Structures are given as C-alpha cells and as structure tokens.
Amino acid sequence: MSAQLRISLDRIRVAENVRALDPAHVDALAASIALQGLLVPLVVCPSADGEHPEDFDLVAGFHRHAAATQLGLAEVEVVVRDGESEDADRAVENIARKALDPREEARAVQAMLARGLSEDGAAQALGWSPRRVAARVKLLHLPDAAQAMVGEGAIALSAVDQLLAIGQVSAPLLDAVLAYLADGNGWAAERLAREPGWVLDSALRHGDTKVFAAHLNAIRADTIAELRLGKKTDALYQQACVLYKQLDRHAWGTPEVRFSDEDVDQARAAGVLVEFERSRPVIVDRGLYRELTKTAIKRAVAELEARVAAAAAEKAQSRTERLAQQADDPLAAAARERDSALRELADQAHGANLDLGQGLLDGLSVVDPADMRVARFFVYALLGPDFDASPYTQTGERVQRLAANGIRLVIGEFRTDVTKTRKDGSPGRLRIDYGDSRNPEAPVKWLWRYLDGAKTAGELYGRALVVIAAEHYASRLVLPTAQRMPATRFGSRTDTAAKALGKLCGPHLPASLERLEQAVNRAHATYAEAEQAHRAAAAAASGAAAPAVETDEMTDHEADDSAEENEPDDVAEVEPDTGPAAGESAAA
Incomplete structure (x- = not known):
C-alpha cells in the first residue's frame, strides 16, 4: 500500500551508506525542479529508527532529494511505501548510481512504466531526454536474443529500428539475421544501421536458413x-x-x-x-x-x-x-546512281578475279631472265628504299647496314690513312678512318649509283650480289668492338637463299681473307688451350677434375669478342706487320 503526502524535507532521513551522487545530474534536476516543481515525488517508508518514529527513510529519489536540499525547499511531495514493492522505486537510483548497459536501462525503464509512470515521467525522474527513454522502450520490443546482443555491444543501439522493421514483418527473418550476426559475423553487425539490406542479403546467402526474402526493386x-x-x-x-x-x-x-x-x-x-x-x-x-x-x-x-x-x-x-531531301539534291541523286552501279559491278568482279588468275598463270609463269624489268623488281624490292624515302621509320635500315658494314669497308675511296709519325720519323701504329658508321651517306649514294648503272638484267643481278657479299664477308676486325654488327641474314625457306649466296660467292673470295680467318681461329684456339691448362692446374691444386673446354672454329666476323681495343670512332689500329693481310681482306 502507498499514500502521497507533503512533508517537511528535514523529516526525510538518508542512509549514511548511500553511494556518491552525480553532481551534474543533481544540478540538472535542481534546474528542472526550480522551473517546474518536483514532478516525481520522493519515495519513502516509515522510519525503522524507534527514536524518531515520525520520520521517514528515503527509498528512491536520492538525486531529487539532493536537488531539493540544494534549492532550500522546506517541503516536498512524497509517496509512502509499505516496503512490499520496491523494484520500480529502486530503478531510478540504480540507473543513477552505476553505469548500466542499454538492456539493463531498458528493464529499469520497464519497471518504472509498469508502476504507472509515463515515458515523459520516467524521463523527468531519470533526468534523461524523452528520446533516450523512447529508445530504451523500443529495445523492449525485440526478442531476448536481440536485447542481449545490444546489451553486450554486439549490435549497436542505433540498429534497433532496423531490427524492429524486420521483426514486425517476419519474425523468422529476424531470427535468421540474429543467428548470422551471432555466428562470428560481428563485422556485419557494424553495417546493420547504415546498410541493413546488405546485411540481410548476407544472412540469407551465407546463413543456414530457409527463410525467403527478396529486394522489390528489380x-x-x-x-x-x-x-x-x-x-x-x-x-x-x-x-x-x-x-x-x-x-x-x-x-x-x-x-x-x-x-x-x-x-x-x-x-x-x-x-x-x-x-x-x-x-x-x-x-x-x-x-x-x-x-x-x-x-x-x-x-x-x-x-x-x-x-x-x-x-x-x-x-x-x-x-x-532523307529521301525527300535527296530528291531535290542532284549530288545525292548521282551518289545513288553510283552506288547502284557499283552493286551491279560487284557481281562482275567475281568473274574478273578468275580471269586474272588464269591470265597470270598463262603469261607470267615463265619470264625471260634477261628482262630488265624482272631484274629491277626483284633487286630493288629485295634491298628496299633508303632513309630518304621515309625518314621517320625504320624503312631503309637494310640499305644502311649494307653500306656501313660492307661498301664502307671494302671500297678504297671511303678509307683514310690517319697513321701518326713517331718522333724518330718512323710510322706509328696503323690507323684507318672509315668515316661515321651512324651516317654512311657517301657509301649509300655510291651503292645506288653502282646499282643504277647496270645496263642489263645479268649486270643488275651481279651488282646486287656484290653489295650483299661485301657486307656478308667483310672482316669486322677493322672496326672498334662496339661497332661490329653481325652480317645481314636473308632468311628464306629451308635457308635456300644463304646456301645459294655461299655457292655464288665462294669462288671469288680472296686467299688473304681465308688466311685472316685461319689466323683468327688460331688465336682463339691458343687462348682456349691456355684456359684449359689454367683450369687443369687449378683442379689439380684442389683435387678435382678439370672441366673440358669446347672450342669451335670461328670465322672473322663471328670472332667479335677478340682482344681488339675499343675505339671512340671509326678509326681502327692495325700492327704494321699485319697491314698487308688487312689491306687484302678489305679489297674483297
């Protein structure tokens, strides 16, 4: 049983073991009481102290009592309880005295509402905003599992509305979402408030449930x-x-x-x-x-x-x-007539191609090798244009290589003797200047004049072979190592072109070139023997077998890594006693 009275504030006794109050909360309540009065009475019970039977013990409302004392109120409204029902009365003090999780706060609010307080009244009693109380009331409408997850912090309090929206329509769907979130998918719970549709999709796709749900947009x-x-x-x-x-x-x-x-x-x-x-x-x-x-x-x-x-x-x-516009346009009419004529002529083109094939087979299958037109086609097509034809592309690279690595080395007019004289008047080491390999303008012009000067087909074929063979067989020993490029390779089916070139040029190669190649091979072989002996000695010292060194005979243009010194330009030095051999090889 309970009764509401208005009693003197000093008749209310406060137990000495009351926990410390929150000063900020007391100040907030004091401001509210000063403005509106004490909306929620203090809860008291008859004093158990026999010396002061007219006094009362404070059961609930410790912060309100402190606020009233702070304001200097003489009397306050109280509700006298008989001690049988204290859950709702103690709820306010429990919330104020210790930090509760949202679920515990919701249960405390529930106890206050069950004893007749409205949500606004509970907010006044707690010093909370009505919005906070309403949020705790919403939490009470969720299943116990959801309340527990919110209380533990597994689900944010801001996601309660999303859970309620699901549960009000489909309780099984809400159970499926909660099971998914509880199954180690806390990262999904973090997205529930801002992306509930995505979390719901994930729960249905990855969770163990047969509940149906689908987005109703597309x-x-x-x-x-x-x-x-x-x-x-x-x-x-x-x-x-x-x-x-x-x-x-x-x-x-x-x-x-x-x-x-x-x-x-x-x-x-x-x-x-x-x-x-x-x-x-x-x-x-x-x-x-x-x-x-x-x-x-x-x-x-x-x-x-x-x-x-x-x-x-x-x-x-x-x-x-468009047709109406074209009817008044003579040019459009002409274009239509042209397109119509071309469509008809397309049928004739099939037969014309067959006639072409038959004519070529009958008239060009056999040609006269002495025909200058045939020679010009094959020779000039094989060599291609020079750089003057297309300066911004690689067109003409073959002609430049043939001129720089062949004509420049074997034709005497492109070499200059720059040998220096020693102080005693004797000639120094032989030095020959072959010009700039990067811009062989003079050798290229010579090459084209030489080819264009042919009078017959046989002469044109022969001059083309001279140009090709000069670059193929000329010794690179006269060039600095950095400029020794391999000979141009004329690739063909089954290597027929290279074999034919060797048979055509072989009888005309000078003996001096052959002797030079043999000397180069001997130099390499001597070095290989010395290397083998060195390895054998090293192996004997370590007790291991010396690895074999394989040697192959090499031509002069394959021995590019010989002991020749690197030069900064196209000036090559040759020892005086090797000059005749080098000069003869260059005259190929």
Whole structure:
C-alpha cells in the first residue's frame, strides 16, 4: 500500500551508506525542479529508527532529494511505501548510481512504466531526454536474443529500428539475421544501421536458413529462372530479350525487369514488406513475389514493344525525310546512281578475279631472265628504299647496314690513312678512318649509283650480289668492338637463299681473307688451350677434375669478342706487320 503526502524535507532521513551522487545530474534536476516543481515525488517508508518514529527513510529519489536540499525547499511531495514493492522505486537510483548497459536501462525503464509512470515521467525522474527513454522502450520490443546482443555491444543501439522493421514483418527473418550476426559475423553487425539490406542479403546467402526474402526493386534473369514462373511467363521473358536486342543489337546481357510503385504498395498492404529508410524494400512472401514478377515481366514486354514500335516509326520517318531531301539534291541523286552501279559491278568482279588468275598463270609463269624489268623488281624490292624515302621509320635500315658494314669497308675511296709519325720519323701504329658508321651517306649514294648503272638484267643481278657479299664477308676486325654488327641474314625457306649466296660467292673470295680467318681461329684456339691448362692446374691444386673446354672454329666476323681495343670512332689500329693481310681482306 502507498499514500502521497507533503512533508517537511528535514523529516526525510538518508542512509549514511548511500553511494556518491552525480553532481551534474543533481544540478540538472535542481534546474528542472526550480522551473517546474518536483514532478516525481520522493519515495519513502516509515522510519525503522524507534527514536524518531515520525520520520521517514528515503527509498528512491536520492538525486531529487539532493536537488531539493540544494534549492532550500522546506517541503516536498512524497509517496509512502509499505516496503512490499520496491523494484520500480529502486530503478531510478540504480540507473543513477552505476553505469548500466542499454538492456539493463531498458528493464529499469520497464519497471518504472509498469508502476504507472509515463515515458515523459520516467524521463523527468531519470533526468534523461524523452528520446533516450523512447529508445530504451523500443529495445523492449525485440526478442531476448536481440536485447542481449545490444546489451553486450554486439549490435549497436542505433540498429534497433532496423531490427524492429524486420521483426514486425517476419519474425523468422529476424531470427535468421540474429543467428548470422551471432555466428562470428560481428563485422556485419557494424553495417546493420547504415546498410541493413546488405546485411540481410548476407544472412540469407551465407546463413543456414530457409527463410525467403527478396529486394522489390528489380529482378535478375537467374532469379526469374529459379522462381519457375511457368511456360507462358518464360516465353514472355524470351520475347522481352528479343525485343531488347532489336532496340540495340550491341546491348549486353538481358533486359531489366523492374517493379513499380503499385507492386510495392501491394506488398505493403499485404503486410509482407520490410522497409528501411535508405535501402531497397524487401518482400518476405514468395507466393506474392512470384505473382508480382509475372506482372512486372508483362509490363516490361509491353514497354519494350512500345519502344520498338516508336524506334521503327522514327526510322521510317527519318528515311522518308532523307529521301525527300535527296530528291531535290542532284549530288545525292548521282551518289545513288553510283552506288547502284557499283552493286551491279560487284557481281562482275567475281568473274574478273578468275580471269586474272588464269591470265597470270598463262603469261607470267615463265619470264625471260634477261628482262630488265624482272631484274629491277626483284633487286630493288629485295634491298628496299633508303632513309630518304621515309625518314621517320625504320624503312631503309637494310640499305644502311649494307653500306656501313660492307661498301664502307671494302671500297678504297671511303678509307683514310690517319697513321701518326713517331718522333724518330718512323710510322706509328696503323690507323684507318672509315668515316661515321651512324651516317654512311657517301657509301649509300655510291651503292645506288653502282646499282643504277647496270645496263642489263645479268649486270643488275651481279651488282646486287656484290653489295650483299661485301657486307656478308667483310672482316669486322677493322672496326672498334662496339661497332661490329653481325652480317645481314636473308632468311628464306629451308635457308635456300644463304646456301645459294655461299655457292655464288665462294669462288671469288680472296686467299688473304681465308688466311685472316685461319689466323683468327688460331688465336682463339691458343687462348682456349691456355684456359684449359689454367683450369687443369687449378683442379689439380684442389683435387678435382678439370672441366673440358669446347672450342669451335670461328670465322672473322663471328670472332667479335677478340682482344681488339675499343675505339671512340671509326678509326681502327692495325700492327704494321699485319697491314698487308688487312689491306687484302678489305679489297674483297
């Protein structure tokens, strides 16, 4: 039993073991009481102290009592309890005295509401905002599992509205989401407040549940197939795909089937729609979803048919306007006549190509080797143009290589003796300047004059062979090591061209070149023997077998890594006693 009285503040006794109060909370309550008065009475019970039977012990409202004392109030409203029901009375003090989690706060508020306080009254008693109290009341509408996860911090308090939205429409769907979040997916719980639709998708896709749910905005082709909507609807969807391609033959994928606002309203009216503030609505009834999908497919076909018809009409109108415009344009009329004539001539082109093949087989299968036209075609096509023809590309590289590595080395007019004289008047080491290999302008001009001077086909063939063989066989020993490029290779089927070149040029190679190549091979062989002996000695010292060194005979242009010194330009030094051999080889 309880009674409400107005008593003197000094008649209320406060136990000495009361925990420390929150000064900020006391100040807030004092400001509220000064403005509106004490809205929630203090809760007291008759004093157990026999010396002061007229006094009362404070049961609940310690902060309000401190605020009233701070204001200097003489009297306050109290409710006298008989001690049988103290849960709601103690709830306010429990909240003020210790930090409770949201679930415990919600239960404390629940106890206060159960004893007749309104939400505004509870807010006044607690010194909270009405919004905070309302949030705790919402938490009470969730299942115990959800309340526990919110209390433990596994789910943010800001996600309560999203959970309520799911649970009010489908309790099994809410259970599936909670099970997914509890199964080690705390990272998903962090996104629940801002992306509830994504979390719901993840729970259905990865969780162990058979609950149905789908977004009611658009539907994909694979989902349409899974719904098994029947042969008529499947045929309608195939028709939509055909119409979609008619509108744009380069279109990717399948047409988009979207749900309308009327579809959403129908699901909402049926009570099977979960809606979030910033996410797509979710339908939880499979049967209604199938029917809405059928309707959406029919609507998509009708829209696509209308678009195809409109596109056809626009195309026809455009063609009519174009033809009308061309009728008054003489140039357009001439273009039409030309295109018509070309279409007719295209049929004749098939037969003309066959006539061409037969004519070539009859007239060009055998030619006169003495025909200068034949010689010019093959020789000049083989060598290609020089750099003057196309200065910004690699065109002409073959001619430049033939001139720089062949003509420049074997023709006497391109060499200059720059040998220095010693102080005693004797000649120093032989030095020959062959010009700039990077810009062999003079050798290139000489090459073309030499070829263009041919009077007969046989002479043109022969001069081309001279140019090619000079670059192929000229010794690179006269050049600095950095400039010794391998000879140009004329690749061919089964290497026929290289074999023929060797047979043609072999009888005309000078003996001095052969002696030079043999001397080069001997120098390499001598070095290989010395290397083998060195390795054998090293192996004997270490007790291991010396590895064998394989040697192959090498031609002068293959021995590019000989002991020749590097030079900064095209000036090569030759010992005086090797001068005749070098001079003879260069005259090839």
